[in-house]
Amino acid sequence: MRRREEQSAAFRDALWVSRCVGHAGTTPLRLEDVEDLARFIRVRTLAAGEPLARVGDEPTAVCIVREGCLELAVHGSTGRLVIQTLRAGDIDGDIQMLLNVRMPYETRANVETTCLILDRSAFEELLATHPHVSRRWLTSVSQRLARSHSRLTSLLGEPLEVQVAQLLLEERVDDVVNLTQTTVAALLGVRRPSVNKVLRRFAGNGLVALSYGKVQILDATALAEVSAPQP
Amino acid sequence: MRRREEQSAAFRDALWVSRCVGHAGTTPLRLEDVEDLARFIRVRTLAAGEPLARVGDEPTAVCIVREGCLELAVHGSTGRLVIQTLRAGDIDGDIQMLLNVRMPYETRANVETTCLILDRSAFEELLATHPHVSRRWLTSVSQRLARSHSRLTSLLGEPLEVQVAQLLLEERVDDVVNLTQTTVAALLGVRRPSVNKVLRRFAGNGLVALSYGKVQILDATALAEVSAPQP
DNA sequence: CCCCGACTGTCATCCAAGTGACACTCCCGG
DNA sequence: CCGGGAGTGTCACTTGGATGACAGTCGGGG
Numbered sequence: 001m002r003r004r005e006e007q008s009a010a011f012r013d014a015l016w017v018s019r020c021v022g023h024a025g026t027t028p029l030r031l032e033d034v035e036d037l038a039r040f041i042r043v044r045t046l047a048a049g050e051p052l053a054r055v056g057d058e059p060t061a062v063c064i065v066r067e068g069c070l071e072l073a074v075h076g077s078t079g080r081l082v083i084q085t086l087r088a089g090d091i092d093g094d095i096q097m098l099l100n101v102r103m104p105y106e107t108r109a110n111v112e113t114t115c116l117i118l119d120r121s122a123f124e125e126l127l128a129t130h131p132h133v134s135r136r137w138l139t140s141v142s143q144r145l146a147r148s149h150s151r152l153t154s155l156l157g158e159p160l161e162v163q164v165a166q167l168l169l170e171e172r173v174d175d176v177v178n179l180t181q182t183t184v185a186a187l188l189g190v191r192r193p194s195v196n197k198v199l200r201r202f203a204g205n206g207l208v209a210l211s212y213g214k215v216q217i218l219d220a221t222a223l224a225e226v227s228a229p230q231p
Numbered sequence: 232m233r234r235r236e237e238q239s240a241a242f243r244d245a246l247w248v249s250r251c252v253g254h255a256g257t258t259p260l261r262l263e264d265v266e267d268l269a270r271f272i273r274v275r276t277l278a279a280g281e282p283l284a285r286v287g288d289e290p291t292a293v294c295i296v297r298e299g300c301l302e303l304a305v306h307g308s309t310g311r312l313v314i315q316t317l318r319a320g321d322i323d324g325d326i327q328m329l330l331n332v333r334m335p336y337e338t339r340a341n342v343e344t345t346c347l348i349l350d351r352s353a354f355e356e357l358l359a360t361h362p363h364v365s366r367r368w369l370t371s372v373s374q375r376l377a378r379s380h381s382r383l384t385s386l387l388g389e390p391l392e393v394q395v396a397q398l399l400l401e402e403r404v405d406d407v408v409n410l411t412q413t414t415v416a417a418l419l420g421v422r423r424p425s426v427n428k429v430l431r432r433f434a435g436n437g438l439v440a441l442s443y444g445k446v447q448i449l450d451a452t453a454l455a456e457v458s459a460p461q462p
Numbered sequence: 463c464c465c466c467g468a469c470t471g472t473c474a475t476c477c478a479a480g481t482g483a484c485a486c487t488c489c490c491g492g
Numbered sequence: 493c494c495g496g497g498a499g500t501g502t503c504a505c506t507t508g509g510a511t512g513a514c515a516g517t518c519g520g521g522g
Binding site for chain 1: 478481482
């Protein structure tokens with residue numbers, strides 16, 4: 001009985017993966033794929049601030065974010081720099097496993113986060129024996145590459161005000177951005193006082209409301225206007 | 232006879248793809264994969280400056296760079312911005328095809344460039360029916376994502392001098408960087424005079440030699456020193 | 463062989479963001 | 493309920509890159 005409950009929980013997680021990871025529309029999974037996926041999945045919960053992997057680690061497992069938020073960060077000459085935040089459906093560790101390299105960044109939980117874990121052997125077996133899973137994984141990596149490209153374009157050459165506006169719109173969940181101003185600064189590669197100045201200006205114009213550790217978006221339309229200046 | 236020559240040329244191209252695209256070490260292709268690949272490949276040559284696709288285009292084909300250099304660029308408020316340069320073995324158009332979206336950037340040849348083209352139907356058939364090709368493609372996209380991440384970290388928060396040094400080291404082919412200073416500026420999201428100032432300083436210290444449309448690296452070691460300040 | 467367009471070299475001025483610092487406020491845990 | 497660590501608000505000063513401009517140079521195509 002106990003075992004059957006566990007199995008059905010794993011199956012539900014696998015089903016969720018089949019809906020939320022990658023681009024479900026063009027590459028559906030079969031029931032048997034989901035069942036096999038369920039066999040391999042392990043759940044792990046990370047406390048806020050808890051690291052999942054450090055720079056230089058050998059990748060030992062693939063992590064699919066189920067709920068919460070991870071951040072990929074490096075520590076450069078100017079302090080912490082956040083490469084990307086991972087939300088539900090995003091994946092970490094697969095790239096390094098596929099390319100057989102060590103982790104080039106640190107992965108940390110921003111808030112309490114639930115992850116689905118696939119061990120190295122499970123991941124490799126899944127990809128090798130399940131073409132549909134492999135194909136679907138391709139769309140997941142593609143999504144991340146597209147996002148990374150769009151991040152590059154919004155960071156390069158845009159004034160800080162535009163960058164902040166775009167970031168807020170991208171990172172919002174339900175019109176709330178659950179990031180500290182320090183983290184926002186680390187995502188943009190700028191200093192906190194600069195971010196603070198922009199946010200205060202936005203707040204003054206009624207676009208956002210600031211509170212401890214988060215930003216509430218009040219006027220998304222106006223913010224979108226700021227982020228894409230009219231030609 | 233004529234036909235057989237063409238076929239063998241296509242086979243050589245396919246063989247080259249099997250060696251140079253993605254991560255050959257961990258995911259080898261079979262002879263039959265290469266043969267089927269050869270059946271679909273078409274060659275196209277782009278003149279310097281010739282566009283391959285524009286922003287908003289429907290992706291109709293996948294392009295594998297065989298020789299030369301493509302650039303992915305957008306035109307923002309501050310002028311041209313280069314997201315990435317593609318060299319031999321790099322691929323363009325697959326991401327948008329997989330995710331079923333339009334091209335978010337323009338693709339142009341920087342110099343005369345030879346490409347291997349796979350039409351949409353060929354690409355989809357290959358992926359659907361050849362698990363090894365699909366698996367290999369996964370490593371290619373992964374490589375690009377890893378490069379994109381490393382580009383983000385080197386752009387964000389580093390002083391311009393460091394950025395330029397890293398870019399020169401990354402883009403060099405045989406110690407020569409075949410990019411105009413304007414293009415370097417577009418890759419870094421800064422203005423040309425700023426790039427010029429840094430390059431002149433490097434030239435003054437004997438690290439590089441400047442000439443029309445390219446930069447010759449004279450002292451890669453010292454340049455690496457600049458790009459990674461000692462702890 | 464010469465011309466025109468593309469690229470480089472350079473400059474004076476301006477401004478956005480960095481720097482480093484300090485006080486204040488908010489939570490969480492003991 | 494209170495103490496301390498984390499996060500925010502703010503400021504005076506500095507700086508690096510943007511701006512816009514113009515002259516000089518290269519080199520391919522007619």
